[in-house]
Amino acid sequence: MKRILPFSLLALAAILALVIPSSEVINNPENSIDTGDTAWLLMSAALVLLMTPGLAFFYGGMVRKKNVISTMLQSFVCMGLITIIWVIFGFSLAFGDDIGGIIGNPSTFFMMNGMIGNAVWPGMPTVPIALFAMFQLKFAVITPALITGAFAERIKFNSYLIFITLFVILIYAPLAHATWHPEGILAKMGVLDFAGGTVVHMSAGWAALASALYLGKRKVQEHTPARISYVILGTGLLWFGWFGFNAGSAGSAGTLAASAFATTTTASAAAAIAWIFFDILKGKKPSAMGACIGAVVGLVAITPAAGFVSIPHSLIIGVVTAVISNLVVIWRTKKGIDDTLDVFPCHGVGGMVGMVLTSVFAHSNINGVVTVNGLFFGETGLFTAHLIALVGASAFAFLGSLLLLKVTDLLAPLRVSVEEEDLGLDASQHDEEL
Template sequence: MKKIIPFLVLSIIAVLCFIFPNGNILDIKDTKIDTGDTAWLLVSTALVLLMTPGLAFFYGGMVRKKNVISTMLQSFVSMGIVTIIWVVVGFSLAFGNDIGGIIGDPRTFFMMKDTLGLASWSLMPTVPLILFAMFQLKFAVITPALITGAFAERIKFNAYLLFITLFVIFIYAPLAHSTWHPQGILFNYGVLDFAGGTVVHMSAGWAALAAALFFKKRNSADHTPARISYVILGTGLLWFGWFGFNAGSAGGANVLAATALATTTTASAAAAITWIFFDILRGKKPTAVGACIGAVVGLVAITPAAGFVTITSSLIIGFVAAIVSNLVVIWRSKTNIDDTLDVFPCHGVGGMVGMLLTGVFASQNVNPANTTGNGLFYGETKLFVVHLVALVGVSLFAFVGSFLLLKITDLIIPLRVSAEDELAGLDVSQHDEEL
C-alpha cells in the first residue's frame, strides 16, 4: 500500500496538469502594471527562494554528521511539494475569494486559473497576479521547512511529506488568508504583519514546540555540529534572501521597500552583536554559531515590523529579541523539551517579540497604510492591544492545530524512526546516502 500511494499522487497530478494545462489568461485593459515594481518583485521572489537552501545549510551544519543530508533534504523537498500544493489549491486557500474571514475558496485560482496576463492582486496592483502568487509561494515553502529543526534526527521522511502537506493546507493557508487577505479576520481586526512574523515564524515556532513535545527526546541528545562552516554559509544566504522577504513585501520598487531593507539589516546586525555580548556577559566564549543564531533571530523579529518602524526602533527590536530568545534557549536546555535546533526559542519567540514590538514602535509616519494606529511608544494603545489579543489566538491555533496534525499523520504513517534507524543516522536509514 505504501508503494501505491506515491504512484496515485503522481497520477492525480498528471491528470490535473492535462485538464488544466495553462490556466486562463485575463486581458484587462485598465491595467496598472509597473515595470519597475514587477522587476523588483521578480528579484525578491528569487531572493526568498534562496532562503530555503540557506536554511538547509543553516540546519544541516548544526546536526550530527550522520543526519546532515536528511536534514538538508527536508528543506529542499519543501520547494517541490509545497509548490505543487500551492499551484493546485494552496494559493486559492490563502488568497482566494473569502469564506468567513478564515480561508479562501479553493475554486478561485484552482490550478492557477485566472492568474495569467494582466490580472493583479488588489493590494499589489502594479505587479502581475501570477508574480504575486509565486512570491507568496516562497513564503509557504520556507514555513514548514523551518519546523524541521525541532524534530531533526528522528523523523521518517515519508511521514514528514504528509505532515507538511497537511500543515500548509490547514495551518499556513488559513493564517495567510486571515492576516493578508483584505477580508481576513486578523486583517480587519487591525493586525500588522508586514512580511510574516505571525504567518510564517509564529506558526512554524508553535508547530516546532508541538513537534518537540510529540516526538519526545532523542535517544542521544548530545552531539557536535557537523559543519559550522555550513551554519555560517546558511546564515549569509538567509540574510541575503531576507531582503526579498521583507523589502519585497512592500510590493514594488518604492520608498517603503527601501525602509524595509534598512530596518531588516539593522535589526539583524543588532541581534547578532547582542547575542555575542550576552554570551560573554554570561561567562561564555563568543561563538560563530551564536553570532549566526543571533542574526537570524533579529531577522525573524523585524519581519512583522519591517515596513512600519524607524531605524532606531529596528535596532531596539533586534536587541530585545536576541536577549529574550537567548534566555528562552537557556530555559529550554534545562527542560525535557528536545527542540533539536531551538526552533521555538528562535523563530516562535522571535516572531512573538517582533509582533508585540510592532505594537510598540509602529509609526504611521513610516507607513500611512497603517490604519490601526501608532504603537504604544507614541502614546496609543489600540495597536498593542490588538497584537496582544491576536498573539494569543494565533498561538493557540498554531500549537493545537499542529499537534492534532502530528497525531493524524502518526496514525497514517508512524512519524518517528526506530531506535536502530536513529542510531544509524537518517542519512543511511532513510536515504541510503552518506556525507
C-alpha cells in the same frame, strides 16, 4: 501503499492539468502593471527561494554528521512538494475568495486559473498576479522547512512529507488568509504583519514546539555540529535572501522597500552583536554559532515590523529579541524539551516578540497602511489587537499542529526506531552518507 501514494498524487495533478481549461484573463482596465515593480518582485521571489537552501545549510551544519543529508533534504524537498500543492489549490486557500474570514475558496485560482494577461492582486496592483502568487509560494515553501529543526535526527522522512502537506493546507493557508487577505479576520482587526512574523515564524515556531513534545527526546541528546562552516554559509544565504522576504513585501521598488531593506539590515546586525555580548556576560566564549543564531533571530523579529517601523526602532527590536530568545533557549534546556535546533526559542519566540514590538513602534509616517500608531506613540488600539491575535494564532498553530502530528502518526509512524536513530537518518532513511 506508501509507495503508491506519491505516484497517485502526481497522476492526479497531470489529469487535472489536462481537464482544467486555459486560464481566463482578468482584465485590469487601468493597466497599472509597472515594469520596475515587476522586476523587483521577480528578484525578490528568487531571493526568498534562496532562503530555503540557505536554511538547509544552516540546519545541516548544526546536526551530527550522520544526519546532515536527511536534515538538509527535509528543507530542500519543500521546494518541490509545497510548490505542487500551491499551484493546485494552496494559493486559493490563502488568497482566494473569502470564506468566513479564515480560509479562501480553493476553486478561485484552482490550477492557477486566471493567472495570465494583465491580471493583478489588489494588494499589489502594479505586478502580475502570477508573480504575486509565485512570490507568496516561496513563503509557503520555507515555513514547514523551518519546523524541521525541532525534530531533526528522529523523524521518518515519508511521514514528514505527510505532516508538512497537512500543515500547509490546514495551518499555514488559514493563517495567511486571516492575516493577508483583505477580508481575513486578523486583517479586519487591524493586525500588521509586513512579511510573515505571524504567518511564517509563529506558526513554524509553535509547530516546532508541538513536534518536540510529541516526538519526545532523542536517545542521545548530544549537540555536536557537523560543520560550523555550513552554519555560517547558511546564515549568509538567509540574510541575503531575507532582503527579498522583507523588502519584496513592499510590493514595489520604492521608498517603502528601501525602508524595509534598511530595518532588516540593522535589526539583524544588532541581534547578532547582542547575542554575542549576552553570551559573554553569561561567562561563555563568543562563538560563530552564537553570532549566526543571533543574526537569524534579528531577521525573524524584524519580519513583521520591517515596513512599519523606523531604523532606530529596528535596532531596539533586534537587541530586545536577541536577549529574550537567548533566555528562552536557557529555559528550554532546563526543562529538557528536545527542540533539537531551538526552533521555538528562535523563530516562535522571535516572531512573537517581533509581533508585539511591531504594535509598539509602528507609525503611519513610515507606512500609510498604519491607521493606529503603536503603543510607544500613546495609542493602545494596535497593541491590544496584536495581543489578542498573538494568543489566538498561537493556540491555533500549537493545538492544530499537535492534532496533525497525531493524525500523521496514525497514518504512518513518525518516529524512527532506536536502531535507525543510532545508524543515522542519512543511512536509514536515504541510503546515503556525507
